[in-house]
Amino acid sequence: MAESSLQITSKPSSEGLEIKLEGALGLKNAEASLQELTSLAKDAGAIALDLSGITYLDGQGIAVLIELRARCAASKTGFSIISQSEVAKKMLGLVAQEKILSPLPPARKKESFFEQLGGATIDLYEDLKEIVRFVGECSIMIWQALLHPSKIRWRSVWTNLEKTGVDALPIVCMIQFMIGVILSVLGKSVLGMYGATAFIPDLVAIALAQELGPLITAVVLAGRSGASFAAEIGTMQVSEEIDALRSMGFEPGHFLVLPKIIAAGIAMPCLLIIGNVVAIIGSIIMCELTTDITLPAYLKEVYRAVNFNMFTEGLVKAFFFAILIAGVSCMRGMQVRGGAESVGRYTTAAVVSGIFITILTDSLFTILFHPPF
Numbered sequence: 001m002a003e004s005s006l007q008i009t010s011k012p013s014s015e016g017l018e019i020k021l022e023g024a025l026g027l028k029n030a031e032a033s034l035q036e037l038t039s040l041a042k043d044a045g046a047i048a049l050d051l052s053g054i055t056y057l058d059g060q061g062i063a064v065l066i067e068l069r070a071r072c073a074a075s076k077t078g079f080s081i082i083s084q085s086e087v088a089k090k091m092l093g094l095v096a097q098e099k100i101l102s103p104l105p106p107a108r109k110k111e112s113f114f115e116q117l118g119g120a121t122i123d124l125y126e127d128l129k130e131i132v133r134f135v136g137e138c139s140i141m142i143w144q145a146l147l148h149p150s151k152i153r154w155r156s157v158w159t160n161l162e163k164t165g166v167d168a169l170p171i172v173c174m175i176q177f178m179i180g181v182i183l184s185v186l187g188k189s190v191l192g193m194y195g196a197t198a199f200i201p202d203l204v205a206i207a208l209a210q211e212l213g214p215l216i217t218a219v220v221l222a223g224r225s226g227a228s229f230a231a232e233i234g235t236m237q238v239s240e241e242i243d244a245l246r247s248m249g250f251e252p253g254h255f256l257v258l259p260k261i262i263a264a265g266i267a268m269p270c271l272l273i274i275g276n277v278v279a280i281i282g283s284i285i286m287c288e289l290t291t292d293i294t295l296p297a298y299l300k301e302v303y304r305a306v307n308f309n310m311f312t313e314g315l316v317k318a319f320f321f322a323i324l325i326a327g328v329s330c331m332r333g334m335q336v337r338g339g340a341e342s343v344g345r346y347t348t349a350a351v352v353s354g355i356f357i358t359i360l361t362d363s364l365f366t367i368l369f370h371p372p373f
Contacts, residue, residue, distance in 0.1 A: 006033055007053075008040075016046030016078060022053030025061035034064045038071055046078025051088040062095055134331040141258050156259035157266075164225045164260075165267030169274065172220050176275035179216060180204060180282030188290055197291050201301035204283040209310045213276045215362055218321035221268060222354030226329035229260050230350035233333025234343040242334075257330040261323055268322030269315050276314075313369050317362060324361060325354040 006023040019040055025033060041047045049065070065081075072079040084092065111119070145152050187200040207213075233256055236242050242252050280302065287293045293301075332350035336342045 005029070008033070008036055010040055013048060015048070017041070017044035018048045018050060018082070020050040020053060022055075024056035025054060025064060026056055026058040027060040030060045030064050033061075034067060037064070037068050041068065041072055041077055041079075042075070044077060046080075047072065048080050048082045050083045051081060052083040052085050054085045054088040057088050057091040062091060065092075066095075130335070131328070131331065134327065134334075137253055138257065138261065138327050141253050142261070145258060145262070151254070152262065153255065153259050156255075157262050160260050160263035161267055163228065164221070164263050165270060168220065168224055168267070168271060171224065172217055172271050172275045173278045175216060175220060176208075176213070176279040177282040179212060180208070180279035180284075181286045183207060183212075183279075184283040184286035184290070188287075198293065198297075198301070200283070200287060200291065200293065201298045202305040204280065205302040205306045206310065208276045208279050209306050209314045211362070211366075213272050213279070214314050214317040214321060215358065217268065217272050217275055217318060218325060218358040218362075219355055221264065221271075221322060222325045222329075222358060223351055225264065226325050226350050226354040227347050229326060229329040230333040230336075230347045231343060233257075233330055234336035234346050237334065237336040238339060238343060252334070257327070257334075260330055261326045264322040264326035265319055268318045272314060272318040313365075317365050320361060320365070321358050324357050328353045328357055 006021060006025050006029050008019060008021055010017050010019045012018075017040060019037065069079045071077075183204045184200055187203045188197055191197050191199055191203070233242070236256070242256075245252050245255055284295060284298050287298060288295070329350040332346045332353065336346045
């Protein structure tokens with residue numbers, strides 16, 4: 001059949017705009033037709049195509065409809081086909097129905113501030129509910145592991161321990177070394193004004209033992225191992241490996257989550273001790289270069305300033321930080337749905353959640369160990 005011209009007319013509808021196509025839609029007028037249809041759909045909110053007047057439709061015409069639908073999806077404009085001629089039905093029956101015939105929802109109107117606030121509050125409530133549920137499941141798993149240690153997958157624990165502890169050691173040592181240098185420089189700058197540079201070792205040792213040591217190590221753990229845990233489990237979720245584990249009778253929590261939590265709980269205190277030692281070495285080097293504090297004097301002052309309670313406080317914080325970071329990272333991985341984009345989104349959420357929960361828990365521990373009242 002020879003192609004004729006295409007006539008496009010539009011009229012307002014209850015949901016947006018109804019567009020009627022009459023004549024031929026094909027190779028000769030495809031580009032011009034697509035431009036005109038895109039222009040009509042630009043501010044319509046939703047468009048409904050009436051193809052009852054189509055007398056000719058070829059592959060290029062179908063490509064126009066598919067591209068129009070894709071542009072509507074990109075601009076969040078509703079798209080639907082409300083009527084078709086016999087010619088249009090015959091040609092559209094040759095393509096995958098979901099590519100063109102399934103309607104897109106109409107564009108959502110812009111939400112007000114209070115609607116956005118309410119939505120964010122609901123999302124936060126659902127997220128907290130999920131966290132409480134997951135914490136309960138992890139607590140049960142840990143308790144069962146304590147009662148039956150033989151059921152723990154120790155080979156997986158050692159593998160995760162290597163990734164979480166040994167592989168993280170270089171970056172932790174480098175960061176802690178620089179923290180020791182920075183604290184010494186700041187200590188000399190501030191304490192030097194009062195002639196109290198002799199107390200730089202006290203400042204560095206106490207800050208590292210009680211606060212900065214556990215906090216910095218936890219942030220590194222969240223950014224490095226936490227992201228790794230979430231991405232690994234999230235990828236398994238996308239590829240349906242976790243569903244396969246369930247179908248084979250394995251509990252994903254015991255199989256994947258518990259070894260990571262145990263490995264993080266073992267690795268974190270070890271990283272903290274080594275990192276604090278390296279930070280003090282960095283502080284000693286800076287003090288040797290910029291002050292008259294000798295090595296014996298520095299070590300003596302550190303021994304005098306740090307007591308057993310301070311050392312224990314840092315280790316307790318580090319242990320709980322590790323458990324929480326590993327747990328929330330695995331939880332984010334389990335929440336992944338969809339494809340690669342979802343993996344990236346929940347991996348980012350794992351890092352953010354891990355750092356936030358670390359700061360929150362550190363505040364609670366500080367109040368507990370040093371009551372302000």
